[in-house]
Amino acid sequence: MAKGGVGKTTTAVNLAHGLAMQGKRVLLVDCDTQDQVAKFLGVKPAYGLYEFVTGRNGDGRPLAKMETIHRARENLWVLAGGIKLVELKHWLGEQPREQRHNLLGQSLVPKGDRLDFLIFDCAPGWDILSVNILMAVQEILCPVSLQAPALEGLKTFFGYLISAQKQNNALNLKYILPTLFDRRTRQSFDIYGRLKRLFTRQICHPIRYNVRLSEAPAHGKTIFEYDRQASGAQDYQKLTRRLIDDGIRAEQTPRFF
């Protein structure tokens, strides 16, 4: 949902694999017509999110949901995106007005099968699919590039967020993830400093600029498979740890109803 090229897909894929390697069961949903998630993971799913939500393939043949989910790694499943999502957006737009923003959330209600994390990789921009995502989720992780005047993009995003929160009270901006951190540039330190002050609770350890992160997708590998020693692997490992620790803390926090 954040601006283009800030590391959303890089984060979604490496975080999802990081969690899966820690034994968490993860479903990664690609909500972008560019179909990058499957490419980054080097897999070729036959079906994806279009078929999952509509329950049909392109010829109108009914499909079971399980047929549309592709197992990409141990503990990691993928719902692919791609050009079919254009049709999915049309389909969503044709549904009754009172339902059309909630269909993704409704179709993802887990049926018995245990999942620990459901991660959506969003496309840049704002459309009926992004609205459906914001209605379906509780937590947002927002990557922010430290290499661009990123705070402008954040303002636009906050506008969307506030309007979505009116309909989904549970929606929470949980993490701000600084990306493309380059210690040779003052800009990186400036933006990071401002983000730290603005988002004391949400701020995460930054992901450094690391050429290995940009090479890995061409090999269909995550950073953990491509170069375990790279700074990118260390940084995404840290992020994985934070999410797991927050999950444990949330379970331990007493709840009073």
Ligand SMILES: Nc1ncnc2c1ncn2[C@@H]1O[C@H](COP(=O)(O)OP(=O)(O)OP(=O)(O)O)[C@@H](O)[C@H]1O
């Ligand atoms: N920390 C990093 N260091 C170096 N290169 C990176 C880093 N993070 C991402 N990249 C590279 O930057 C480019 C954009 O990253 P990515 O595709 O993850 O962004 P995105 O936000 O998903 O973009 P889009 O809005 O188009 O979906 C890719 O070529 C990726 O390999």
Ligand SMILES: [Mg+2]
């Ligand atoms: Mg992307």
